[in-house]
Structure formats: C-alpha cells, structure tokens
Amino acid sequence: xxxxxxxxxxxxxxxxxxxxxxxxxxxxxxxxxxxxxxxxxxxxxxxxxxxxxxxxxxxxxxxxxxxxxxxxxxxxxxxxxxxxxxxxxxxxxxxxxxxxxxxxxxxxxxxxxxxxxxxxxxxxxxxxxxxxxxxxxxxxxxxxxxxxxxxxxxxxxxxxxxxxxxxxxxxxxxxxxxxxxxxxxxxxxxx
Amino acid sequence: xxxxxxxxxxxxxxxxxxxxxxxxxxxxxxxxxxxxxxxxxxxxxxxxxxxxxxxxxxxxxxxxxxxxxxxxxxxxxxxxxxxxxxxxxxxxxxxxxxxxxxxxxxxxxxxxxxxxxxxxxxxxxxxxxxxxxxxxxxxxxxxxxxxxxxxxxxxxxxxxxxxxxxxxxxxxxxxxxxxxxxxxxxxxxxx
DNA sequence: ACCTGAACACCGTTCAAGT
DNA sequence: ACCTGAACACCGTTCAAGT
Numbered sequence: 368x369x370x371x372x373x374x375x376x377x378x379x380x381x382x383x384x385x386x387x388x389x390x391x392x393x394x395x396x397x398x399x400x401x402x403x404x405x406x407x408x409x410x411x412x413x414x415x416x417x418x419x420x421x422x423x424x425x426x427x428x429x430x431x432x433x434x435x436x437x438x439x440x441x442x443x444x445x446x447x448x449x450x451x452x453x454x455x456x457x458x459x460x461x462x463x464x465x466x467x468x469x470x471x472x473x474x475x476x477x478x479x480x481x482x483x484x485x486x487x488x489x490x491x492x493x494x495x496x497x498x499x500x501x502x503x504x505x506x507x508x509x510x511x512x513x514x515x516x517x518x519x520x521x522x523x524x525x526x527x528x529x530x531x532x533x534x535x536x537x538x539x540x541x542x543x544x545x546x547x548x549x550x551x552x553x554x555x556x557x558x
Numbered sequence: 559x560x561x562x563x564x565x566x567x568x569x570x571x572x573x574x575x576x577x578x579x580x581x582x583x584x585x586x587x588x589x590x591x592x593x594x595x596x597x598x599x600x601x602x603x604x605x606x607x608x609x610x611x612x613x614x615x616x617x618x619x620x621x622x623x624x625x626x627x628x629x630x631x632x633x634x635x636x637x638x639x640x641x642x643x644x645x646x647x648x649x650x651x652x653x654x655x656x657x658x659x660x661x662x663x664x665x666x667x668x669x670x671x672x673x674x675x676x677x678x679x680x681x682x683x684x685x686x687x688x689x690x691x692x693x694x695x696x697x698x699x700x701x702x703x704x705x706x707x708x709x710x711x712x713x714x715x716x717x718x719x720x721x722x723x724x725x726x727x728x729x730x731x732x733x734x735x736x737x738x739x740x741x742x743x744x745x746x747x748x749x
Numbered sequence: 750a751c752c753t754g755a756a757c758a759c760c761g762t763t764c765a766a767g768t
Numbered sequence: 769a770c771c772t773g774a775a776c777a778c779c780g781t782t783c784a785a786g787t
Contacts, residue, residue: 370768370770391665397761409762410771418761466665474582474660474717483721490722505732507724511711512733516703519710526665530674531681533698541696542703549740561751561787588780600781601752609780 374404376414380428383421387466392473395422419479422470426481429467433460434489441492446500447547453493454517454543461521472522490514501550509550516542565595567605571619574612578657583664586613610670613661617672620658624651625680632683637691638738644684645708645734652712663713681705692741700741707733 382403386395397418401408415421440456441449461468471481480486493513498506520539529535573594577586588609592599606612631647632640652659662672671677684704689697711730720726 372770393667396759398759407772408760409764409773412762413770469665472713472717472719473664474657476584483718486719487721490719494722507722508729508732509736511720511724511729512707512736515710515714515733516707517710518714519706519708520702522663522713523706523709526663527674528663528677529702530678531685531698533702538699538702541699542706545700545703545737545740547740549736549738563751587778589778598753599779600754600783603781604751 373406374410374414376424378404379411379415379421380424383425384428384467387425387470388464391466392422392470397421417478419476422475422479423481425467426471426479427485429464429471430481430485430489432464433457433471434492436460437489437492441496443499446496449496450493450500450513450547451543453496454513454539457517458521458539461525465525468521469525472518513546516546564597565601565605567615569595570602570606570612571615574616575619575658578616578661579655582657583613583661588612608669610667613666613670614672616658617662617670618676620655620662621672621676621680623655624648624662625683627651628680628683632687634690637687640687641684641691641704641738642734644687645704648708649712649730652716656716659712660716663709704737707737 379400382400383395386399386403395418397411398408400421401411411421415424436456436459437453440452442452443449471486490510494506494510497509497513500506501509520542523529524535529538570591573591574586577590577594586609588602589599591612592602602612606615627647627650628644631643633643634640662677681701685697685701688700688704691697692700711733714720715726720729
C-alpha cells in the first residue's frame, strides 16, 4: 500500500528558515524541523540529504534573495547613486534576515554551504554596476572593495563589534561616501 | 589524600588552539582536548566553565594577538604608509590563524565570545592611527571603514568567496589604495 | 584537592518494520 | 512509496565515588 506524502522539500526548507531566524543555528535541529511540520525526524531524510544539506539549501535561497534585492535597487542611471542604493539594499537584507545572513558566510563544512555558482551570482549586480561606472579593467577590484566593505561592516554590526559608541548609520554612510570619493580619484600605488 | 593537579588552564587552552587550527570548530571537542592532555573529559570542568568558556578564552587570546601584531606594524611616521602596514598585519594574522580568526567573528552565544573590552581593544591601534591622520572628528568613522574592509575582505577570502578569478592580492592592495585616496579627498554627502 | 567512571540529556543518522 | 520506532554513535555536562 503506497503511502501518501505528508510534506515536501519546500515545506521543510520553510520550516528551517523560521527556526533559523527565530533561534539561530542552534535552534535548527532536525527534530525541531520535523515537529514543526508534524512528522518525525527520520522522515526528513526522504527529501533532504541531512542537516548540512538543509543548511546549504537555506543559504542558497539567501544568496538568491540578496541578488534580487540588489538588482531591484539599481536603476541604471547614475552609478554613484546606484551604488548608494545597492549598498542600502545589501545592508537591509542582512538586517531583515540576520541569522540567514550569518549562515551564508559561516565557516561551515563544504556540504553545508551554498553552491559556488549561486553565491557567485549574488555578486554580479554590483560587478555590472562597477563595470558601467569604471570600465572592465578596474571593475572586479572595485566590486570586491565594495562587497568587502559591505559584508565586513554588516557582519561586525550584527555581531555587536561596534560598541565604541558613535552613530553606526553615520559610519555606514561615511564609508560609502569615502569609497565613492576614492573611485573618483586615481590611486597612487605604494612605493 | 589531596590529589595533585595534572594539568592547567594554560595547557587546556593551548590544546584547544591546536585542535581548532588543525581541524576547525568541529574538531574542538572536550574529549579531544582532554585526550590531547592525557586526562579524561570531565576533569576539564575543574579549570574551564565549559566548551563555550574555552571558545571565549581562545577568541580573547586571538584579539590580543591581533592587537599586538597591528601595534607592532605601526611606526608612527607617515599615516598612509602606517595604514598599509597595519592592514597587512591584519591580513597576515587571519592567514596565519584562519580558524581562530573565524572563531573570533563567529555568531556564537554570548558565553562563547570574547569579553567586549578585549575585542574592542583590538580596534584601538587603527583608531589611534586614523586620529593622528584625520583628527578626532573623522577618526571613528574612518577606522570603522578600514576595519570593515579588512574584516570583510579577509573573511570572504578565507571562506572562498573570491572565485571569479582575478588576483586576490591585487584586489587587496587596490582596495587599500582606494581607501587612502578617499581619505585624502573631502566627501560630498548624498543629496 | 583533584580525577574518574558512570550516567543523563540531546543530537544526527540509519534501517528494518509497518501501512 | 512514504512514515515510524528503535537503535547507534557521539557529544556536553553532572556527580557520586575514589585516592
């Protein structure tokens, strides 16, 4: 007698997302996911290769959402203004889904990380923007500077590293403006 | 009959460091630490409040080493050149101890994180450097820009996020030079 | 005063047995 | 074809018992 499916991969990933965002990685246990769906833990293994595979799927969803958010923020008119908007979208994503954001960049085993191409694709909108602004030769390095600043700032902010006072929002804006100023000025290499 | 101590907190932390750097966080189990010292797991709890406390001690050591490395790299003559040296010391620390570096910034429970003041102190040398260069009003925001770029770049680099080709060393240098160029130019706030 | 074996709670995962 | 209980290996942690 064939049994009828009582859940789906989509439902499992959705339950994982809720648990992750509400209680962090520790709260995301296979048993908690199963209970939330109304099945038993072992049943999850029919649809998901294991906890690490579930984490990888969640991270991949995160990269796709981040890419979409950034893409929607870019209008294609003025590059500096587009960069301000793209950076704001990046930071807003991390603020909206802090635990998912942390998962995306967490130093986990390879089978718990998003596929390389999915992660790489999320960097494309900013790379395209910098190409339109500065031209292909400088674009990759410039995109890496922007991405590194955005990720570094946001991850330090989320982990509570900015405790020396001062306005965090102001530091973000000042950072972006300094980058924009730097891009507009030819760099002199070190001696 | 009082028993004689067969280990010390220092030895426990040292064993934890070796396990962390050779196999990552997963390899750092209380049993592995105990075995490496030649005692049994439960004995560790006489010196360390638990695994999270051990992680916090390791992270604190990391912040102190990082602070020392950066401080030693700064000579106090030319600020831009000092910034290049300080940034290089930062990146070198992360390359030398990648798992410890990841632990320092990992989103762990509060009792597994380094004390706030120890983490904050590691940012002091760069803050002082930027104060000497740009003056107190701009220094905090400038230091946060530098630190965010350095942390973001290094953590993306270590997690393998830079897979689109290009020279990673070149992107690092170009990033630092763009920051230096940006600091030398007054920023225009967004409309 | 410190160390240890035994035990507990919890977790990820496997698998034979059910329907 | 899917779900489940039972079981296994492993981990962090506690604690009474040893010396």
